[in-house]
Amino acid sequence: xxxxxxxxxxxxxxxxxxxxxxxxxxxxxxxxxxxxxxxxxxxxxxxxxxxxxxxxxxxxxxxxxxxxxxxxxxxxxxxxxxxxxxxxxxxxxxxxxxxxxxxxxxxxxxxxxxxxxxxxxxxxxxxxxxxxxxxxxxxxxxxxxxxxxxxxxxxxxxxxxxxxxxxxxxxxxxxxxxxxxxxxxxxxxxxxxxxxxxxx
Numbered sequence: 508x509x510x511x512x513x514x515x516x517x518x519x520x521x522x523x524x525x526x527x528x529x530x531x532x533x534x535x536x537x538x539x540x541x542x543x544x545x546x547x548x549x550x551x552x553x554x555x556x557x558x559x560x561x562x563x564x565x566x567x568x569x570x571x572x573x574x575x576x577x578x579x580x581x582x583x584x585x586x587x588x589x590x591x592x593x594x595x596x597x598x599x600x601x602x603x604x605x606x607x608x609x610x611x612x613x614x615x616x617x618x619x620x621x622x623x624x625x626x627x628x629x630x631x632x633x634x635x636x637x638x639x640x641x642x643x644x645x646x647x648x649x650x651x652x653x654x655x656x657x658x659x660x661x662x663x664x665x666x667x668x669x670x671x672x673x674x675x676x677x678x679x680x681x682x683x684x685x686x687x688x689x690x691x692x693x694x695x696x697x698x699x700x701x702x703x704x705x706x707x
Contacts, residue, residue: 508565508590508591508592509565510538510539510542510562510565510566510676513558513561513562513565514535514538514539514558515530516560517530517532517558518530518561518586520556520557520558520582520583520586521557521579524691529685530557530558531557531560531697532557532558533557533558533559533620533622533650533679534676534677534678534679536676537561537648537650537679537681538558538559539609540564540567540614540648540676540681541559541562541563541618541620542562542565542675543657544618544646545562545563545566545568545618546562546566547566547568548565548568548569549566549568549613549617549618550569550570550597550614550616550617551563551568551569551571551616551617551618551619551620551656552570552571552572552573552613552616552618552619552620552637552640553570553571553572553573553589553619553620553621553622553623554573554574554604554620554621554622554623554624554629554633554637555573555620555621555622555623555624555650556572556574556575556576556579556580556583556599557579557583557622558662559620559622560572560583560597561583561586561587561592561594563597564587564592564594564596564597565592566702567593567596567616569596569598570596570597570598570615570662570669571597571598571600571613572597572598572600573600573603573604573607573611573623574589574601574623574664575600575601575602575603576601578602580599580601584599590697591598599679603623603624603629604623604624604629604632604633604636605629605632605633608632608633608636608637609636609682612641614694615642616637616639616640616641616642616645617642617645617646618641618645618646618647618648619637619638619640619641619645619646619647619648620648620650621633621634621637621648621649621650621657621660622648622650622651623658624651625654625656626656627652627655627656628656629656630649630656630657630660631656633689634647634660634664635681638684638689638690639690641684642684643684643685643686643687644683644684645683645684646673646681646682646683646689647664647670647681647682647683647684647686648679648680648681648682649661649664649679649680649681649682650678650679651679651680652679653678661680662699663697663699663700664680664682665680665682666697666698666699667689667697667698667699667700668685668686668689669684669686669687669688669689670682670683670684670689671683671685672687693698700701
C-alpha cells in the first residue's frame with residue numbers, strides 16, 4: 508500500500524465520547540508532508556496515534572508512537588495486519604506522554620509530531636522532552652494550533668531564534684530546529700515570555 512492509497516480510503520481508528528467510531532486525523536496536506544520528508548532510515552516520534560502512525564509505518568523508518576489507548580493501538584495493528592503493512596519498525600508505548608517521554612531514550616530524531624493530548628500543559632511537556640532529542644535541522648510538527656495550548660506553543664517557538672517556522676497549514680505549524688538548547692533558557696532570555704510578561 509502507498510500513502511496515496513491509504514489516504515484515498517482511510518480507516519476509522521478513534522472512538523468518540525459515546526464509543527462510536529470516528530476519525531481524528533491530520534489534514535491530508537500534512538500527511539503528504541510527512542510522506543515527502545520521512546525516509547526509510549529516519550528516526551521519528553509522535554505523541555498521539557492514528558492514520559499518521561500508519562504513514563510512518565509505510566515509510567519504514569524507526570518510529571516511536573506514544574499513546575495511552577491500548578485499544579487504539581490494537582486497531583492500528585489490526586488494520587496494518589489486514590493490509591500487509593509491516594509495522595515492526597514501530598515502537599508503541601502505551602502510556603501518557605508526560606510519563607513516558609522523560610524515561611525514553613532516542614537516537615537523533617529527525618521528525619517529531621506533537622498531536623497527543625491537547626490539554627494544558629501536555630503540548631509544552633511534549634515539546635520540552637522531545638526538543639533535546641531532535642537533531643539540528645530536524646522537523647517539529649505541531650497539530651491543532653487553533654487550540655490555545657498548541658497556539659501558544661507555536662507563537663512561543665516562532666519568537667525563538669532556535670526555531671524557524673518553516674511552513675503553515677490550516678491548523679498545523681511546521682518548524683525546523685536551528686540550534687540546540689532552546690528549551691533550557693530562563694524566562695528573561697525568551698522573547699515571547701518577555702513580551703507577554705507584565706512589567707515589574
